[in-house]
Amino acid sequence: MLADLAMGLPATGPVAYFDCFSGASGDMLLGALVDAGWTGLEDTLRLLNVPGWKASVRPVVKRGITATKVDFELAEQHKPRHLAEMLQIIHGSGLPPAVQRHAEAVFQRLAEVEAGIHGTAIEDVHFHELGGLDTLLDIVGACAGFVHFGFQAVHLSAIAVGSGTVNTMHGLLPVPAPATSKLLEGWPIVDGGVAKELTTPTGAALLTHFASGRGLPPMVPRSVAYGAGTRELERPNVLRLMIGEQTADAATTSIVVIETLVDDMSPELWPAALESLLAAGARDAFLTPVQGKKGRPATLLSVLAVPGDEERLGEVIFRETSTIGLRWHTEQRRVLPRHEQTVQTEFGPVRLKVSGSGDVRKAKPEIEDCLRLARERNVPAYRVQQAALRAAESTLA
16 A cells, blocks of 8 residues: 555565566566565556556466466557657656655666667667567566565575567567667576576666676565466476574675776766666766875765676766776675654654664654744754654654
């Protein structure tokens, strides 16, 4: 329900493991998230304000495994949409900001990959082959499901991609499709022993956008869910999702730090560069003033990325900045479990970023909410912030 998105995510910061032994697609991801207990799919998608669809959620049995199948019945054939149109729908919707950010980043990456493969400008890429309206519903729905669960970490098995050929608007193409292959760079894949397309570009884009690790992590499983695909195969055509608590052995994860020193770029261009990096999937991006060659003032750009994203984010850095060289290294990090929660104050609702567990709990009011309410109520922003912290005391107790 909408309350799932408005009231926040599980405070325990669960870890997720997607077992992709039969591949992954948008409908399989949605099915797994719904099967895991998420009930907000249709309410979320209505916030897009796009008519002409009806969701069907039903249990099916795939080779002896009961799974959830999610389908969309479209009222009519919808025209292909370009990237700008998809982003305009998402940006103009009533979706929570976190869902918008993730969905826009996934579409941006899909379009960049398609443009690079087919030698076209990114603004000319349309989502006809990826399904148009149902691709919009798959991506936005999956992003909302991930935000709902608030996974502290997402791990992937080796991804079965299939083999053979697939019929596309460009003719017969090898499996995995070129877009799928590009999206899965840096991630382990197997053919899965099936001469069919098992992983779609949409499935590959969503999984690799949210994933932070490879292989089954040390965890205590609390639930196991299955999302069903459309095909009937020799094996269960399902995506398995295991959700649980990470154990002490999983307290640290790997992160790639990409850096470059720039001393010849206008400071006015840095905000756009950072925004592009975050939209492309960087976990964080920040600037540090330093002293460069010959005593010149310079800027150190640091980007935190999931292992495997070095090349892709490096291309964004080359495109958005004046640098001509990068370096990167892998570090270990430990983060507190975190989730988003909304509290009510005398000025209105304020979102909180809540982190930690047990005796270590912290809350930080979302500054955008505080500034907006301060303007609306004509009060200083610090008063709204303090009211939100007072309202959060019961949460942290």
